[in-house]
Amino acid sequence: MTEHSRPSRRGVLFGGAMIGAGALATACTSNEEKDPAPVAQTGAGGGDNDKPGKAVTIGFSAPAADHGWIGAIAKNAQATAKQYSDVTFKPVEPTNDINQQISAVESLISAKVSVLVLLPNDGEQLNQVARKATDAGIPVVNLDRVFPDKLSYRTWIGGDNYGMGVAAGHYVGKKLKDKGVAKPVILEIQGIATLPLTQDRSKGFADALKTYGFTVTAKQDAKFTVESGNQVASNLLQAHKKIDALWNHDDDQGVGVLAAIKQAGRKEFFMVGGAGSANAMREIKAGGLLEATVTYSPTMAGSAIKVARLLAQGRGMGDLVELQVPQSITLASETITKANVDRYLPLGFES
Secondary structure (H helix, E strand, O other), X not given: OOOOOOOOOOEEEEOOEEEEHHHHHHHHHOOOOOOOXXXXXXXXXXXXXXOOOOOEEEEEEOOOOOOXXXXXXXXXXXXXXXXXXXEEEEEOOOOOOHHHHHHHHHHHHHOOOXXXXXXXXXXXXXXXXXXXXXXXXXXXXXXXXXXXXXXXXXXXXXXOHHHHHHHHHHHHHHHHHHOOOOOOOXXXXXXXXXXXXXXXXXXXXXXXXXXXXXXXXEEEEOOOOHHHHHHHHHHHHHHOOOOOEEEEOOHHHHHHHXXXXXXXXXXXXXXXXXXXXXXXXXXXXXXXXXXXXXXXXXXXXXHHHHHHHHHHHOXXXXXXXXXXXXXXXXXXXXXXXXXXXXXXXXXXXXX
């Protein structure tokens, strides 16, 4: 966050340069043609960052691939690392056990990797070992699930969970408003209700719907699994004989949700998915009940590798003026529909 420039008796700070008050007045009032202002020059962040630089070793740790999104995280990280001749990619065995992930990260610290990309099973419980890495002089790129202590990581990069909800809410709200539905039945199938990311998604959805005068009729969590998605959807379908719209937070569990809907033969409503899986995109392209999905793309892992490489090499981001990589990077949640699905299909992950 930058501070607003404040006027002083001596002038105003513009783009890092102090301009005198008199000159400022002239610049603001004169109609004379002037030479264009010089463009600020980039420093270490400028130039082609894809050109080879100092050799670095990137340590990588993430949960086990128990569903498509997590599996795609590891694949995206590895594929991006392979693009660079100056990168040695050092992943550890993926695991869903907290203690095993802590031990794995400690092994990377002992190996003195140049930089660490870490998607924790749980940010709270992995916070201490991430801090241990930063204290050892190893920059940590915190991927997706955030550590509570900002001293535990150099840069966080991840998706916009609140923005996912907002995008889904606007799609649902606008469509129902355009159809003239006064009191719609809107259902929501969450991932894991206790996770902050799920709560952020639900809040964004509720906030967006509120702008149309709508609220969620009922919601239930489905644990991010196909089986739970199927069971929860079946229960909701039985409980609500008429539905206008459904938002499912996660396209992996959406495989089960869609199966339950098709089995029940329900066609009176439309559905929006979440994350941007390839199979969800194919459903959207084919036309039918699933009309859209809002992105939370695992391509963020590839971006995390790029950021980690720049940090380890002491470079900034080439398109920015600043000399250092930003402390936080939040990716936008984009809405995929039949109109734009072909552009997004190459980025989809398989559930």
